[in-house]
Amino acid sequence: MVTVESLSGNRIGPYSVRREIGRGGMGIIYEAHDEALDREVALKVMRPTAGAEGLVEQEHRFLREARSLAKVVHPNVTPIYSYGVQRGLRYIACQIVRGENLSDRLARTGPLGTREALEIARSIASALEAIHRLGLVHRDIKTSNIMIDENGQPKVVDFGLARETTDDARITRSDLYVGTPEYCAPEQLRGEDVDGRADLYSLGVVLFEMLAGRPPHATESTRVLTRQILFERATPLRQVRCDAPKSVERLVARLLAKDRDKRVRSALDAVREFDVLLDPRTAEFEARRRGGLVRRFWRSLFRR
Numbered sequence: 001m002v003t004v005e006s007l008s009g010n011r012i013g014p015y016s017v018r019r020e021i022g023r024g025g026m027g028i029i030y031e032a033h034d035e036a037l038d039r040e041v042a043l044k045v046m047r048p049t050a051g052a053e054g055l056v057e058q059e060h061r062f063l064r065e066a067r068s069l070a071k072v073v074h075p076n077v078t079p080i081y082s083y084g085v086q087r088g089l090r091y092i093a094c095q096i097v098r099g100e101n102l103s104d105r106l107a108r109t110g111p112l113g114t115r116e117a118l119e120i121a122r123s124i125a126s127a128l129e130a131i132h133r134l135g136l137v138h139r140d141i142k143t144s145n146i147m148i149d150e151n152g153q154p155k156v157v158d159f160g161l162a163r164e165t166t167d168d169a170r171i172t173r174s175d176l177y178v179g180t181p182e183y184c185a186p187e188q189l190r191g192e193d194v195d196g197r198a199d200l201y202s203l204g205v206v207l208f209e210m211l212a213g214r215p216p217h218a219t220e221s222t223r224v225l226t227r228q229i230l231f232e233r234a235t236p237l238r239q240v241r242c243d244a245p246k247s248v249e250r251l252v253a254r255l256l257a258k259d260r261d262k263r264v265r266s267a268l269d270a271v272r273e274f275d276v277l278l279d280p281r282t283a284e285f286e287a288r289r290r291g292g293l294v295r296r297f298w299r300s301l302f303r304r
Helices: 052-071 102-109 114-133 196-212 222-231 246-255 267-278 280-303
Strands: 015-023 027-034 039-046 080-086 089-095 099-101 146-149 154-156
Touching: 015 039, 027 089, 039 052, 052 080, 052 089, 099 102, 102 146, 102 196, 114 146, 114 154, 114 196, 114 267, 196 246, 196 267, 246 267
Parallel strands: none
Antiparallel strands: 015 027, 027 039, 039 089, 080 089, 099 146, 146 154
16 A cells, blocks of 8 residues: 555656655655656655544645645745645645755855845745735745755745635634744744734744854743743844844844834835845945944044
């Protein structure tokens, strides 16, 4: 009998499964070949992790992931090809991304240069703008859910926790707290209904991590981590990355605001702010400003 864990070398639907390439919260991801269209795909096959009582909710969430992916058309989001069920196995086929996820990249190289980090963050914000425009919230933006392809392009993956902001079905008990604690907005940790600003908080964590090499709140204790995110001010970026421009530190702080009303208002606004920071004229202004501050400092010393 073919199981979710033993699909390599077998077929499911029109796909010839080759090898396992990863695992997510709800499924195993395989590299597979679409025989009809002669192309490689990433095949995510649902792996039941709940008892009979929770299986229906898990199946619903898996289908919701496929439907969410199908709605989004954006160069920084992996497109879906198909969804199907065969021999009791549910699967999603989507574009395969050759590269590595951002978490592995940071583990391999350490913190990124400021411009590269801003460019990646800008691409994520652009993808979020497309996601939010459709009334969706991703709810699981984190470095391991950002793939960097062979051309250096970021791709947002794993829509397993995505929800519609207009969904009449309130968050279920099993869905009360979802996501990875380090990247969750305070309202998400409290189990409140969330909107796109929760994704923007997560984007702030990702940007901080790209520049500092670690999230703004980091501890092995989930309880302590939750308390820090809910009540304690995040570490200022320049305290751990002294060469970061002040303007970047201010944007990170606004993305990480505990009160969502004080965050950047929308993903589109975030894109616009990243565009300003990436403008060479902004970098020139920052350099001149810092140079002016240094000159004024030395002048003040000589006047004493």
